[in-house]
Amino acid sequence: MSGVAAEIAFDRATKRYPGRAEPAVRELTLTIPAGAICCLVGPSGAGKTTAMKMVNRLIDISEGDITIGGTSVRSLDVTQLRRGIGYVIQQVGLFPHMSVAENVATVPRLLGWPKARIAARVDELLDLVELPAIDYRDRYPAQLSGGERQRVGLARALAADPPVMLMDEPFGALDPITRARLQHELLRIQHELRKTIVFVTHDIDEAILLGDRIAILREGGVLAQYDTPDALLAHPADEFVERFLGSDRGLKLLALRRLDELDLAPLDGADGPTADGSTTLRDALSQMITAGARSLVVLDGTGTPQGVVTLESLTGVAA
Amino acid sequence: MTPLGEPVAAQGPVIPDFGKGSDCVVENRLFCPDWVRDNWSGTLEPALVEHVKLTLLAVAIGFVLSFGAALLTHRLRLFEKPVVAFAAIVYTIPSLALFQLLVPVTGLTVATVEVALVGYTLLILYRNILEGLRSVPPDVLEAARGMGLTRRQTLWRIELPLAVPATMAGLRVAVVSTIALATVAALVIPQGLGYPIFLALREAFKTEILVAGALAVGLALVADALLVVAERALTPWNRTRRVT
Numbered sequence: 001m002s003g004v005a006a007e008i009a010f011d012r013a014t015k016r017y018p019g020r021a022e023p024a025v026r027e028l029t030l031t032i033p034a035g036a037i038c039c040l041v042g043p044s045g046a047g048k049t050t051a052m053k054m055v056n057r058l059i060d061i062s063e064g065d066i067t068i069g070g071t072s073v074r075s076l077d078v079t080q081l082r083r084g085i086g087y088v089i090q091q092v093g094l095f096p097h098m099s100v101a102e103n104v105a106t107v108p109r110l111l112g113w114p115k116a117r118i119a120a121r122v123d124e125l126l127d128l129v130e131l132p133a134i135d136y137r138d139r140y141p142a143q144l145s146g147g148e149r150q151r152v153g154l155a156r157a158l159a160a161d162p163p164v165m166l167m168d169e170p171f172g173a174l175d176p177i178t179r180a181r182l183q184h185e186l187l188r189i190q191h192e193l194r195k196t197i198v199f200v201t202h203d204i205d206e207a208i209l210l211g212d213r214i215a216i217l218r219e220g221g222v223l224a225q226y227d228t229p230d231a232l233l234a235h236p237a238d239e240f241v242e243r244f245l246g247s248d249r250g251l252k253l254l255a256l257r258r259l260d261e262l263d264l265a266p267l268d269g270a271d272g273p274t275a276d277g278s279t280t281l282r283d284a285l286s287q288m289i290t291a292g293a294r295s296l297v298v299l300d301g302t303g304t305p306q307g308v309v310t311l312e313s314l315t316g317v318a319a
Numbered sequence: 320m321t322p323l324g325e326p327v328a329a330q331g332p333v334i335p336d337f338g339k340g341s342d343c344v345v346e347n348r349l350f351c352p353d354w355v356r357d358n359w360s361g362t363l364e365p366a367l368v369e370h371v372k373l374t375l376l377a378v379a380i381g382f383v384l385s386f387g388a389a390l391l392t393h394r395l396r397l398f399e400k401p402v403v404a405f406a407a408i409v410y411t412i413p414s415l416a417l418f419q420l421l422v423p424v425t426g427l428t429v430a431t432v433e434v435a436l437v438g439y440t441l442l443i444l445y446r447n448i449l450e451g452l453r454s455v456p457p458d459v460l461e462a463a464r465g466m467g468l469t470r471r472q473t474l475w476r477i478e479l480p481l482a483v484p485a486t487m488a489g490l491r492v493a494v495v496s497t498i499a500l501a502t503v504a505a506l507v508i509p510q511g512l513g514y515p516i517f518l519a520l521r522e523a524f525k526t527e528i529l530v531a532g533a534l535a536v537g538l539a540l541v542a543d544a545l546l547v548v549a550e551r552a553l554t555p556w557n558r559t560r561r562v563t
Contacts (some may be wrong), residue, residue, distance in 0.1 A: 058465055082467030093462025097556045098479045107466055142555040156466075166465075 004036040005196045006069030006163040008055065013064040015050050015221070023222035027064065031215065034163075035194040039211035041243070043105075047221030048200045050196055052166050055198060056085045068164055086157030086165035086195070090172045094141040096107070100126070100152050101137035107160040108232070113280045125155040128189060147178035150220050171206070183209055200319045204245060208233070208252055216220045216241050230256055234318045253318055254281035259298050264307025267297070273318055274299050277306065326378040358527075362515055367534050370511040373501045374542075377433055378494055381440030388441075398412035399449070406442035413504050414439070422507065432504040438501060440493040447489025449480025456503075464535070484557060489548035492544055498539040512538075 008031070015025040025047040032038040040048040052142065053059040055066055057078050066073050073081055094103050101122045108118045123133040129151040130227050141149060151172060157165060171179040183206065190197065201207055207214045208229045216224045216232070218240055225237040231251040236242040262279035273291045279302050284296055290313060295310045340471060343351035379443070412456040414421075417435045425431040455478050463473045502513030512535045519527035 056465060058461075079467040079469055082465060084467075087462065087465035089458060089461060089465070090454075091458035093456070093460075093465075094456035095459060095463075095477060097477075097554070106468075110467060110472070142556065151389075153462075 004074070004163055004195050007034045007067075008032040008038075008049070008164060008196055008198065009067045011067065013051070013054055013066050014062050015054060015059060016062040017046065017264070019162060022220055023062070025054070025217075028217075028221065028222065028223055030215055030226045032196055032198065034196050036212040037190060037197040037199055037210050038213045038215060039199045039201055040215050041206035041207045042217035042224075043219060043220050044202070046217035048217050049168055050201075050221065052168060052198050052200050055166055056087060056166070058084050080176055083110055083160065084162050084164070087154050087163065088150075088157045088163045088167040088170045090169040092141075092153040094152060096141050098140075099137065100131070100139050100141070100144070101133075103141070103152055104156045104159050106156060111160055119160060122155075125158055126152075126221075128158070128192075129155045130185065133157070134220050138254075145178075146174055150174065150182060151185075154189075154271055158189075158195075163196060165195045167197060167199045169201055170199075172203075179206075186210065192222045193275070205252075208256070216244055232282060250318065251285075254285060254314065255283075257281050257317065259284055259305075259309055260295075260300075262309060262313060264298055264309055265295075265313070267305055267307055270295065270297055271306045272297060274305070275309075277301070281317065283315055284309060288314075322487060327400050328360045329495055335351060339509055346417070347523070347525055349525050350529055354526050355530055362527075363530060363534065366510070366512050366531065367538065370498070370501055370535065370538065371515075373429075373436065373504055373511050374494065374497045374538075376435035377497050377501070378490070379441055380433065380489070381437045381444055381497075385441055385444035385477050389444050389452060390474075393449060393452045401444060403442075406445055410439040410442040412438075414500060417504070420501075427507050429508060429510070431507050432501075432510075436497050436500060436504075440497060443496075444489045447485045447492075448482060451485030452478050454485060455481045483553050484550065487546060487553070494542045494546060495539045498535060498542060502535055505522075 010030050011024060012027040012029050014023050014027050016023045028051055030038075032269075042048050045087050049218045050059055054061050054069070055073060061074065093238075095106070098106075102117075102270075103120045104125055104202055109119060113121070118259045122137060125275075126133040127137055131148060131151055136144075136152075144152065153170070157167075168174070171182050171190075174182065199207075200209060211229055213226065214229055214232055215226045218224045219299055224244075225232060225241045231254070232241070233245060233249050233256070236245055236249070241313065242249070257280065258277065258278050259275060259281065262281070272295060273287060273293050274297045275287055277298055287296060288294065298306045298309055300306050341351065344354050359508065369414075373516050386397075388402050392402055414435055418431060418440065421431045421434055425434065442541060459477065459481075460473065463477050469491040501511050504511045505513030505517040512531045515527050519525075519531070
């Protein structure tokens with residue numbers, strides 16, 4: 001299982017700890033399509049990290065099963081399984097006594113790749129995460145900033161080109177600016193590589209930004225809702241999900257869509273403030289408020305007016 | 320056990336014949352270079368070489384035993400307390416008393432000396448190696464596990480290299496204290512830098528006491544410096560600090 005992304009399916013996967021009446025994860029059933037990012041979110045104690053760690057069997061599955069590309073993770077040798085799954089954690093866990101290049105080369109070396117292939121792969125990956133190999137390959141982790149360390153952590157997890165990646169709050173310890181930059185780089189890399197990614201976070205905004213699918217778990221490891229960000233924001237399943245999404249979920253929903261995705265009203269010689277088609281609906285609403293206008297003229301890339309967006313069309317998007 | 324003042328197996332007159340010595344030696348001045356020159360190859364150099372051998376053997380055996388015990392108890396924590404208790408008890412026995420205990424068993428031999436010297440290295444080496452193995456951050460171990468390193472690979476590739484600084488710190492203390500302690504070996508066998516000191520004490524011959532003592536101190540300093548250099552060579556990642 002290398003290279004091409006694989007579908008991950010949880011089938012009533014349950015984790016019980018001895019001596020505890022309630023399971024940490026209860027009959028979790030969901031399917032992550034190949035090449036998609038699935039964000040597991042929920043309050044602490046909802047079992048999101050536990051659910052993720054059952055995939056590479058850092059935590060054993062008590063009942064039920066998880067399959068990757070149709071193969072049960074329980075049927076594989078555990079070290080072979082793990083070497084085929086990229087693993088990124090919040091504290092990064094770089095090996096402090098190894099250079100950046102040696103860290104990135106960890107799994108390829110375990111798999112016995114020839115030296116020349118490893119060296120080429122290390123350089124390729126460092127370029128991918130925008131750490132120029134010539135500057136970074138011989139540094140030690142102590143010589144890197146927090147953001148650089150997590151870039152190396154990402155490169156290390158991608159080294160053997162695993163079809164599946166597990167990421168446990170990878171950007172949680174970074175400052176907001178570095179976090180935002182790395183989130184966008186992950187999206188850029190994902191656009192190129194199309195891995196199947198299980199991404200654990202407690203930050204709903206991060207989940208909305210990164211996730212193709214979001215699984216919201218509640219206390220006791222019960223799946224509350226599993227959907228696309230858009231569907232989740234528009235139609236939360238219950239009060240818990242609604243509260244978890246936040247009182248600004250309407251604005252979050254507007255932020256997901258752009259003006260050029262809307263059916264615009266005809267121009268009819270309309271006049272007034274203008275906005276580019278790539279503007280999000282959230283920013284368009286903000287612009288209406290600051291301009292005291294009930295509509296905006298939408299322009300295309302060349303500045304040509306395309307139509308009009310009205311306040312009413314914005315308030316109707318969730319319907 | 321031979322009481323102090325009656326050196327064991329003192330073969331022939333080692334104390335310089337004051338009648339034929341230089342004025343310096345006859346007057347027993349603080350430091351007589353001519354005596355050092357005359358007795359370097361016959362007395363001092365062999366004593367120094369013996370001292371180095373006694374120390375190396377003791378630390379080598381002590382290291383192997385401590386390393387094995389540390390590896391065992393790293394996995395099986397159950398055995399940690401008994402090992403520490405044993406090493407600590409040995410450590411607290413005064414060396415003179417330990418010799419007294421060992422001589423009836425092993426006689427006036429190198430073995431007696433080595434058993435005692437090895438015994439004193441165990442506590443410090445064992446504790447430092449184990450502490451080194453346990454100093455590996457949990458996130459590093461989790462990453463290793465998550466990437467599919469086996470336990471053995473984690474031990475050899477991650478835990479042992481990261482235990483080097485603590486291990487080297489233990490080795491430095493063990494080597495320096497063994498060099499100091501090995502002078503007491505002269506109570507049992509006519510070897511090491513303790514022996515010329517021991518003989519010279521009877522006549523209060525200042526030069527010999529001073530030079531043999533200085534050689535022991537110098538040896539300890541040189542050994543410590545070599546270990547510092549070795550540690551730096553073994554831990555290149557610790558030399559580098561963040562550039563920014």
